Amino acid sequence: MLNDKIKDFNIILASASPRRQAFLKAMDLNFEIKLKPIEEIYPENLKKEEITDFLSKLKSEPFLETLQTNDILITSDTIVWLEGKALGKPKDEAEAFLMIKSLSNKTHQVVTSICFTHKSMQDVVNTITKVTFKALTDAEINHYISTYQPLDKAGAYGIQEWIGAIGITSIEGSYNNVVGLPTHLLYKTLNSIADRN
Ligand SMILES: Cc1cn([C@H]2C[C@H](O)[C@@H](COP(=O)(O)OP(=O)(O)OP(=O)(O)O)O2)c(=O)[nH]c1=O
Numbered sequence: 001m002l003n004d005k006i007k008d009f010n011i012i013l014a015s016a017s018p019r020r021q022a023f024l025k026a027m028d029l030n031f032e033i034k035l036k037p038i039e040e041i042y043p044e045n046l047k048k049e050e051i052t053d054f055l056s057k058l059k060s061e062p063f064l065e066t067l068q069t070n071d072i073l074i075t076s077d078t079i080v081w082l083e084g085k086a087l088g089k090p091k092d093e094a095e096a097f098l099m100i101k102s103l104s105n106k107t108h109q110v111v112t113s114i115c116f117t118h119k120s121m122q123d124v125v126n127t128i129t130k131v132t133f134k135a136l137t138d139a140e141i142n143h144y145i146s147t148y149q150p151l152d153k154a155g156a157y158g159i160q161e162w163i164g165a166i167g168i169t170s171i172e173g174s175y176n177n178v179v180g181l182p183t184h185l186l187y188k189t190l191n192s193i194a195d196r197n
Pocket residue numbers: 014015016017019020059076077078079080089110152153154155157158159160178179180
């Protein structure tokens with residue numbers, strides 16, 4: 001991190017995702033990981049980034065009472081948005097198959113929101129990446145599901161895995177956002193929080 005002021009903060013990443021943890025390390029940030037699980041439920045009327053904004057804030061709630069003045073808490077959420085429908089994590093392999101099949105030969109959007117909580121204030125930022133899959137065969141989908149771990153991933157796929165390598169024909173926007181964290185936005189927002197304090 002270039003901004004020296006960021007060193008004065010205690011950054012807490014409330015995420016069990018190894019991919020999000022790896023991104024913060026890659027950004028040379030000092031941080032601690034704290035986990036307080038919540039049930040990811042959102043009002044039905046929400047759409048696209050409204051859903052991930054809501055869930056990224058919800059993930060901060062269990063921490064609010066115990067945050068110290070120099071803490072910055074980072075919570076985030078990713079969904080896949082396809083033709084007006086939110087695809088979260090599949091509950092089992094059968095649902096994973098249907099999710100990936102629905103993404104085949106189409107363009108979908110991957111939406112991530114990050115919520116920064118600092119001194120009782122919250123900054124919520126989000127971004128969208130457009131991803132297009134080729135027409136996937138059932139054999140390709142089944143191979144992916146039986147060889148990799150689709151169940152902990154929004155939309156049942158990891159762009160960083162085999163299916164991303166063989167199946168994605170185009171991507172518009174941040175790649176890291178698809179993996180789970182738009183790191184350019186994290187950097188920008190942390191800098192602006194540091195500058196205003
Ligand atoms: C679309 C896509 C999602 N994902 C992951 C990113 C997220 O970890 C996950 C979506 O679930 P989330 O609910 O956003 O996050 P999480 O439960 O994994 O972690 P947290 O503890 O922070 O709540 O899907 C990939 O790894 N690759 C991909 O290509």
